[in-house]
Amino acid sequence: MNNFEYINATTVQEATAALGSSWSDAVVLAGGTDLLSLMKDYVMSPKRLVNIKNIKELGTISKAGTGLRIGAAVTFDQLASNPLVRQGYPSLAQAVMGVTSPQIRNMGTVGGDLCQRPRCWYYRLGHGVLGMKDGKSLVAEGENKYHAIFPSGAAHFVSASSLGPALVAMGAKLKLVSASGSREVDAAKFFIAPQSNEAREIALLPNEILTEVLLAAAGKNATYEVRQKDALDWPLATASVHLKMKGTIVESANIVLGHVGPTPYHAAGAERALVGKTITAETAMAAGEAAVAGAKPLSQNAYKIQLARVAVKRALLEAAGVKA
């Protein structure tokens, strides 16, 4: 790891003042569960780290009107054990409980989850987010069983975020603050599929901090994750669903897949398939089928189509409280 300067900020103002105009100038440190390993492997070598864990307001969850405000430095454990979250947004609690390491749940933060870098092994070996060598994609011809079935251009990695799909499905907004002001972006627009090896996969700018997540009141929601191990493991595919119901009839549905594309994948076809229907094993499976239409698997990952389809089915049944 290269040497770096360390700023221990106690206010957002202090933190934003310490940021720079490029990612090599300064990077925000919260739980550090991803950033420190990137630095140890020299994948990222920022000159300065700005610790935001001691900014009190970022570490709390509170009601905001009929919705919820979640500070970016809230840990996974705080999120999963918060009664407001468990009651109104079980989708979020289920997503973070998929992180089956208590150590990471205690250290990892909401903001860190959304800003973490891809786990693509080519990226981690220094071949960039697109996994390139000599102008060619290492992923396309290489070991791609954990990669995208919904690639976007040259981006074959999968977004590693656990919360991303659930937040996109529930229409969350993310507050980004810089020294000169603040802006709110839709969670759906926060994730970007980069088309160059140097680009970032999120809308955050180097001089900004993600400070909070804002959620409106949510309908029925759930996240289902397909993971091989019960011990710490990355999901192979996930689905987060958010349903507005009229009695037992689906009025509107938001279905977002995780770990299948470089951004959370919005399965519009599945949503159309559900509107006006009751959730049953059959309609849920049909939605799963519709969700994966248009998948473009690589040489080793067609199996993820099946996993994505099942994740949608099971998330829908869970959200609707239907036993299959």
Add this chain to the structure above:
Amino acid sequence: MPNYSWPPMDQRKVMGKAHNRLDGFAKSSGRAKYPSDVNREGMVYGVILTSPHAHCTIKSIDTTAAQKMPGVTAVRVTAPAGTEIQWAGAEIAWVAADTEPHARDAVRAIQVAYNVLPHFVSEEKKSKAGTRAKPAGEQTTGDVDEALKAADGVSEGYYAIPVLTHSCLEPHGQVIEWKGDKMEYWPSSQAVSTVAGDLAQQLKIPASQIHVSMDYMGGGFGSKFPSDIWGAECARLSKDSGGKPVKLFLDRATELTIAGVRPSAYANIKVAGKKDGTITAWQSESWATGGFTGGGMPPIPYIFTGIPNRRLNHAAISTNAGGARAWRAPNHQQACFLTFSAIEDFAAKIKMDPVEVLVKNLGLTARAALYERQIRKAQEMADWKKLWHQRGDSGSGNIKRGLGIALSTWGGAGHPSECRIKINPDGSVELEQGTQDLGVGTRTVVAMVAAESLGLTVPDIKVKIGDNAYPVSGPSGGSTTVGGVSSSTRKAAVNALEQLFLKVAPALNADPAKLEAVGGKIQVKGDPSKSMTWKAACQKLGVSSISETGKNDPKNPMGLNTQGAGGVQIADVSVDVETGVVKMNRVVAVADCGLVINPKTAESQVYGGVIMNICGALMEERVMDETLGRVLNADMEFYKLAGIKDIGEIVVHMDVHPDNDKRGVIGLGEPSAISTIAAISNAVANAIGVRVPRVPLSPDHVLTALYGKNMERSRA
């Protein structure tokens, strides 16, 4: 000669009773210090520059900048210009610096120009191996073609088991400190008594100058016998750093890349036989790699070596990848997986219960009676008769349950070992042995043997191991340790006791040959009224301690230990056929290790073996990238290992039986780690109705077996 025989089974007071391991508290509380925990004053840290290319020559190497980096005390080059490198991760240069970060920075400052050459890393595609595949020559017995023609049923399958890495939790490495000409050496090793000699040879210094200490070590599994270039360069970095102690342990990525692998195995196999289950023929075309020097040939057909008609072809393939090292039962997991998968497929083909097919053919094995007893026991413990069903006949619903069975065989005779027992005038007893406890309970077992032999309790024995100043004991490999150390301990204790009897006999007015040590007393056999306490007896020694040794001689183990263990395991799994996720319900393990000294640590050994193989069956594989020639998952993230919730229930039955007991002590570490992979693979086939040809049985492989590579078959 004294009678060294083990006390009769029904008269043992300590041996055969479950005893907690002596170092359990030290380990669970963090007090146990492993070699990588050793820190010395003024210590510097060694870091290795390794090759990023799988095949290359070094065009030039320049260490000038590295030498000037902060904190650097030494820089060494072991792959100078002109050196040909044959795998990524191969060592090129070495740096020692005052902190590990400084050493890492300096390694990055070494300028190397490579001439990159073509590489080959993916041996499963044998047709691409060309001259890298070295055929072993056909082996034929009987008339296979005729037997295939005459058979009532022939199964035909492709089976693949990948390269695994040892993934030792404590990586390979050591701390070395020179004190003048003498060296203190703290290695993470399986060979306390021999590793110094090995290092001495590399350094061309007398072995007598090297003092080895190792109280604990964090896993070796066969990969930690030699001192390796890592030990030699650590010593040289120390010299070059003006004698400062050096700590050099491989980092995780390097550990998983170059510190040893289990070879892969791939095979096309036909098994033929009669309707009644009698196996008549075996035909296999197999290949494997263990790295650049090729790979070992799994001994197939495994256990059923007497199949009358056999045709075998095998090729060892050289790849540009880190080399093989012994891996807990070398070649046996692969052979067991290939053989028992193929036999189970034959049983499915003729629609017979595989248990009955195995029993029917036990005449083709070397231990028919033992296996039959073990199979029946395992069958009963696993509820086989209730839970087994014809392949794929698992009912509706997406969770399918299945059972699978496999057998194992191993040697496990005791290695050469010497033990010294001291009995001191204050009554204390010291046991010295140049052996090592790899975490398996060696300390506890030798203390139990000494306590049993001296009529004392385990806490009365002070066990001193892990030091090459103690009497020489063999390396811990091949499951040879327990037989060796228990036998030498028994003999040393009997010899020491004989000396004590000579001193005590006059006071008891008895013939020394008529004395015995029981329950903390020395007494006259048959007349317990004539006795004195152990402490009082030892006071008769005056000022001199008794110091006696005992040796295990593998050529004449005197009935104390022997070889040849059989075992049976049954796996019970549930497979989610919508996701391909396999969950372990239970593994039943019937294990034979002759005379069982400590049932508790013996059972733990079996747990360890089973857990290791659950990882191997469901999760582990080394992933190589063809373009880069590198290991992609040299980490604990995508080199997947099971956690506690992935293990399911493990039920162990130690086959404690007078017939086994009278054979003496047999090692258990390896036999427990052989048959789980095959049993799980068979259980999955039984559950889902098709063979998953490729281990690990991960969701991609399971779903591909069910629905085709492009998920083209219908999904029920």
